[in-house]
Amino acid sequence: MTNSVGNDSSQCKQSGFTLIELVIVIIILGILAVVAAPKFINLKSDAYASSMQGVAAAINSGKIMVYSACVISTSCDETKGIATGNGLGNSIIVQGQSITLAYGYPRHTSAGIARLINIADNNDGGEFNITTYDINDRPGLRIRPNADYATNKCEIRYSQPLAAGEQPLVEVNIDDC
Numbered sequence: 001m002t003n004s005v006g007n008d009s010s011q012c013k014q015s016g017f018t019l020i021e022l023v024i025v026i027i028i029l030g031i032l033a034v035v036a037a038p039k040f041i042n043l044k045s046d047a048y049a050s051s052m053q054g055v056a057a058a059i060n061s062g063k064i065m066v067y068s069a070c071v072i073s074t075s076c077d078e079t080k081g082i083a084t085g086n087g088l089g090n091s092i093i094v095q096g097q098s099i100t101l102a103y104g105y106p107r108h109t110s111a112g113i114a115r116l117i118n119i120a121d122n123n124d125g126g127e128f129n130i131t132t133y134d135i136n137d138r139p140g141l142r143i144r145p146n147a148d149y150a151t152n153k154c155e156i157r158y159s160q161p162l163a164a165g166e167q168p169l170v171e172v173n174i175d176d177c
Helices: 019-041 043-072
Strands: 091-094 097-102 128-135 138-145 155-159 169-173
Touching: 019 043, 043 091, 043 097, 043 138, 043 155, 043 169
Parallel strands: none
Antiparallel strands: 091 097, 128 138, 138 155, 155 169
């Protein structure tokens, strides 16, 4: 009978990774990082674009809601522009807020469309840059995310109607957010 104590070197096997295996894993992880990093970096622009889509949707639904409320209200006249008596035109109360109107739609002011959709300029503690514009004699309100964007790169433009029966102009440009 032979007695085996276990000091045979053929039974002792080391386990672990070789240097080549570790280098290959590091190279694969590096390649994945290079491929995946731009997708994560792009999330900021996607967030701005999504935020602006939300603003555009709020503007479109808000303008229809206000116009409908004006049409059925006895104290609102959708045929009046902005130059009545005090120069403010009509106004209507929506959720406790007075919204100034032009031809039954919200005006392109902070007391009009910006108040209706409850956004504020970053100077007033809001999350957007809100400025006015005039393109081809069509004035309006420009809404951008609170970031550094050139004109027409990532913005929503809202312009009130210029005559009775006309709808407001809502332009969405979020391709370069």
